[in-house]
Amino acid sequence: MVSLNDHRMQSNGHSSAEATWIDRLSGLRELGWRTGGPGERRWLERYPEGVPAELAYPQQRLGWLLQQAAERYPSRLACCYYHEQLTYAELLSRAERLAMVFVREGLRPGDRVGILLPNLPETIVALFATWIAGGVVVSLSPLMVAEEVSSLMKATGCRFVVTLDVLSPLVCHGDSAPELVVHTTLAGRLTRLEQLGYAWVRFQKVGFGSVCPQARVLRMEEAIQSVSQGREPNGGGIHDPAFVLPTGGTTGHPKAVTLSHHNLIAQAWQLSHWSRGHHGEETILAVLPFFHSYGLSTSVMMGAALGATLVLHHRFHPVSAVRLIESHRPTMFLAVPAMLSALNTKVLRERKCDLTSLHSVISGGAPLPAAVAEEFEEHSGATIVEGYGLSEASPVTHVGPLDGTAISGTIGFPVPDTDARIVSDSTDETVPTGDVGELLVRGPQVMLGYWDNPEATAEVIRDGWLHTGDLASCDENGFFRIVDRKKDLIITSGFNVYPADVEETLRGCPGVVDIAIVGVPDEERGEVVKAVVVVESEKSFDRRAFEAYARDHMSAHKKPRIVEVREEDLPRNFLGKVLRRELREQHDGMSASEEVPSAD
Template structure:
């Protein structure tokens, strides 16, 4: 059998191999600013930033960092939502020769401290509303420089004037005192800094780290994934090849996926900027605001997560009040995309919504269904150009045949350099360039891949292997189920048994007995949930992925 059967199914427009110039990641911005200087790069609540201004502000921030003492290879942590300052700080850090450390704004102090100390970042850029948490870890973390910025700084004039009144009504206390607390204010730094290009460093993009992306930490301590300039530029070029109908200088990217998440960073920001797109920044996912944003700005590309598309599908006014037909293509990531969600969203918008796959260690995208050609329900799609994959027995490493379930291994130009300061972890994850994903999967005869589940999430019930995703997909088929998550819980007789957490559709009163009967028609008896718990919501990450770990931990704490 052909080692890469997926090439035969590729759309005609997508080559199996691409050219990857040896350039820094910052070239994405500099090239687009040269081609489209007056085109809008960022839109934020009505305020627009051109490519020329974005580039000059990034230069200014780089020069400010250098003046403050940041040197090549230093780590600069970003604690920011989707605001224009995030993009300026990200590219400014890279222009300064430093490494971006991505931090999650919803993390508590303990988590922030762990990531800052592990990365040895001594400079941090944060939103003023988040500074209280930073203040409490500043000394322990060894932070030398803290740069603060506010949403008000990037609002249009009228909204900027109203913002303090709104915050006062909400009872928000003053976030910080720059002089007293020895902080640097971002907009002051930019005003005082030179807009000239900072000194250039000569380096090998395949070796130079651009970003430390901390993994979600589903088990154990999160690790810093070292993504090089070459890793990230390669994934952008692969993305551009897959979205081959995209037009330079004409696209509008709805940027609702958090930019601190590797998916938003690559598929929204870096890809969008490389194409001269207008990034419409959404700092927080709220369905009514999202629909108003789509209606007003008419985005053409909408990377997202299933929960975002589900929210749109279920909004009572989505089809009658809002114009959604500008959306041409969407790649869904982070969680399985149910068929009914895909079909309803496509009927609402007229665009195409396909499932993809990736992980932090791969910058992140490795697979996606063809957007405008043949696709398969339940599949994560085909490997992207220059991406090799194979399925192996997780115990022996023996390669498996199509249809056989094993661990998914990936090799390609987007695969990480390794884990930050963790050589043993790196050695366990990478062998001869092949990344062990920890995901159980299979490939069909045509080269489409299917994720069965995380190896670590697999439930062993009475000696049988149960994959939560398979059970969840059956539950999703029931018309009364809006969301579902399945975990293994201790059982004296079976070792583990299957428990389902279910969010009902509004107005539904489906019972445990009804779901049990439904599952028994579609699943082997050992896979059918023995326990059900009905919830109003499920715990999710900021990108909308259900966090099974929290559901398991709740059970242990009982």
């Protein structure tokens, strides 16, 4: 096994703090992740036919994943976006040439490259170019505000950023500008009406000036064309960091999951075998955002492993998604429940649509209501199953079997080479079958750790097991069910929202005496963010100013959709901790007329 510490220290001369973090991660990785025997894994007896319990994983870095797809299927469409199409051979060529540009501009092995893009062909090019050049991708979300982007860039030491022209102000905020900005644009590819809107937004964001006056700036297309020959994938260890994404605490000291090359290749192999996809024949509707590990692994990684065509769109919209399904005939759809709900209610109930090309739909990110799944299955005829995961596990650990034996309300079985236990909170001992406890998992897809945060890593990975913080049960047939969240994490439309982060930000709003953030049920989004705001006087509190403050200081998915204003104190326990469960119960008891939605 290549030493992560040796490779990174020799090539980068990292600080002693970073070296300590890497040493800790290496030690965690050396721990075994298999259970003692198959008797502890009752789900294996009911694995779908043709899905092995154990896999042989390529001992390669991620650049190889695209390389092998291009060698096997050079002329097959790798991705399509509006009228643009790239074959696997073309995609590899562009990635290798952009990798050469990165190296020419001074990228060293282990350097971090921020990618701030929606789902575009350029996103896939930038991802693989970074890995081929030996860099580490830092995932910057278009949903972030400038403060969040700046904080994550500083914490990870991003030197280069690849972004969209209209998003460039997010990465060139204050003194946080990177050394190099490579930018692309949607101009010229959208519909005529969309072009007008895009031009107006670009003018408002950038004006007539440079996209980032503080940095060296390159246009991606010109940069790629400036080199005639690409770069072979950079050498290095398979356990080196490859992908860093925030998972909470993005203000102050961000907590960011760090996934290795091996984590992501293992996940690609697990998912491609579980999907029982036909190599070189599948087409995936890729509308889950690539800046999250769910979209990255289920679309980009699994897609490359299968030699699949990715049908891209820069954002999910129900009408656009149906149009793409009818015109491009995808066979697989990776989704969150909010997407399926929106398709049902906003399109499929209104008119008959041809979704018969879909054979598999996997939903994750939030609990999938049975009614939503049943209705979408009626419209499409596809097999719909629910999965489970978390960013710390690349992210998929469980998926329902796609052979028709899945049980509604369960998250199915652990994927190949993945172990799971349900343990008691008090003893960490495995609980009896059917009992509820915390879900623990381990497998080759479990993260290296949190970036530059060995203490937080040691809290969640103990004795080789990743403590998910979710309460679950496992029945006698090996089907797992998520019962509740141990933590107060809110999942809205598949995005994680951490109440403490939102509270910390909104406490800075004038007029706010105290605040608590909770998640409340929502049919379309799974949950929405609710703010319970304590003020001195309800009459003098400026709700519009509060909502404007939220809009300016946090990502759209974090903003409260429901705001309750009160003068009385929040319910707390004897230690002073806010009783969020009591607030959720109070919300459940409110009438619709008492709820005040945000103006957004």
